[in-house]
Amino acid sequence: MSNIQFTAEKIENINIQDLKVYEQNPKIHSNAQINQISNSIKEWGWTIPILIDEENVIIAGHGRYLAALNIDIKEVPCIRAVNWSEDKKRAYLIADNKLAENSSWDNALLYTELKKISEGAFDLSLTDIMDDKDVEHCKFLQKTLNPLKVKFMEKLTVQ
16 A cells, blocks of 8 residues: 555635735746647546645646736646645746656658548647658658557467
């Protein structure tokens, strides 16, 4: 059994005017990114609550907060971190942003998924995943890696 606890017991809907931005947040959100997040919220709804402390200071979710202001959302879902030290809040704010940057893409699978999406009626631009150079790179990898993957899987199946 794990000793890990949930940070929050519940999701609270909080008036956006009651939230406070952490003024020392080192993450920069451009207007273009705020518009992207706004479009994402419009398409998929609100999928990830904002993490706040006991004083309603945002620990994680500054981009979502700015997007909510951008599209005039009055209340936003939040989870509250209770009894966190100032250092723990600062460290989480950095980790929350940095850890996502440490992952990479399986470009062949990404190309396959994007191809499937593009064959339908869904607006692929909402993913904002790639420019034309990236698409060409994925096509190259798809062409190169898929036959190798198939051969590898066949070998596993035969043995």
